[in-house]
Amino acid sequence: MKAKTHAEEAAAFIKDDARTHWHDETLWHVRSNRDRSAQGIPEWETLRDTASATKNYVLSHLGELLEQFEANAKANGVEVLWARDDKEHNEHVYRILQENKVSNIVKSKSILTEECGLNHYLEKKGYDVVDTDLGERIIQFAKQTPSHIVLPAIHLKKQDIGEIFHDHIGTKKGASDPNYLTEAARQHLRKKFVEANAAITGVNFGIAETGGFVVCTNEGNADMGTHLADVHIACMGIEKLIPRAADLGVFLRLLARSATGQSITNYSSHFHRPAKGKKLYIILVDNGRTAQLGREDFKNSLKCIRCGACMNTCPIYRRSGGHSYNYTVPGPIGSILSPGRDLKQYSTLPFASTLCGSCSDVCPVKINIHEQLYKWRQVITENTNVDKSKQLSMKVAGMTFGKPVLYDLAGKMARTALKITPKSLVYSSLNVWGKHRDLPEVPKESFKEWFKKNRKQ
Structure with a gap:
């Protein structure tokens, strides 16, 4: 079955107009919180510059930093494993669970394990993997995937969550009070924490200098899982390294403010060595990262x-x-990561952007996201079968924009045509753009014409 394009999937989402506006406003509220928090830090731009430069150093010294991290982690009594891809990662986890006779697993939020499809893999092996992040647990009950990397259930309203909890953990039907639902989830998960003999976490930052790593959460669920379980498996993308412990403060000040507007995450948990009688594993995962590192533009x-x-x-x-x-x-960052994984499957994502540059403006490590989106468009156009009508329209547009006389003539013709053409024809089925928006009022003249008349004034 052919995968749907972003435009096709988006069309299904925006059918619910009220929910679309609510989703838009909710996320803009989070963005506004970020702005207020950032503006309260006079050295905000310095922090961004420092973080960006640090990450530049990591990418240019990744090999040696990984070796340093591995050596220090092993010296701390940690077992370090390497995985070339999602298959190797999942196999490592399964082997660890088997060797340690694990029966119950709790897992904190980990984008990497989502990327590797770990839950589905382990479920096929007979394990019940319990996601302990509240948003992730909601998504797991709903048999969905996260729609956001920080707010995985942001697309669901409290009424939706009330129905999901009623079906899965027996809350009162119709209940949607957040305090009630949160307490019900807490009681449900507490039993899971006590029963678990293995905890799986992601990694926010690995520190090459010490061999330790940091996991950031707002709910403390990673701590609950790792403190109670005898086995801790930390899954880490190889790009998550920072060189020194002294660098960590910069990133912790940026992370939560950029994500939700908080000054810092509620829990920034440091792990260096296994507790007495327990085991700690770190799986370092490539899964396409070195390939992306080799793409100079990306x-x-x-x-x-x-x-x-x-x-x-x-x-x-x-x-x-x-x-x-x-x-x-x-989102924007996924749209520049995904074509490197499968150019054909994700060919529409770099085009799902206005190229307004807002993504680059808010990025705490100053990734040039909008520029990379534009570059991916060029790569995709050159290497995939672009629709013939689009190719033709782009050639016509290129020719028109390249010749001032043609451009002026086309502008005059378009303004005249729009004035005299009935709305029923302007907003016909041929005008896809006009399905959800009105064209602006047609100006009497172009700016160029206006400037010629008024420049002496």
């Missing part, structure tokens, strides 16, 4: 610290929903 995308700021500001993401991207990481 390697900066690996600087991403997964804050989600680009999603919260993007006018396309806010109005089309995360599921319309059909990729683990949606």
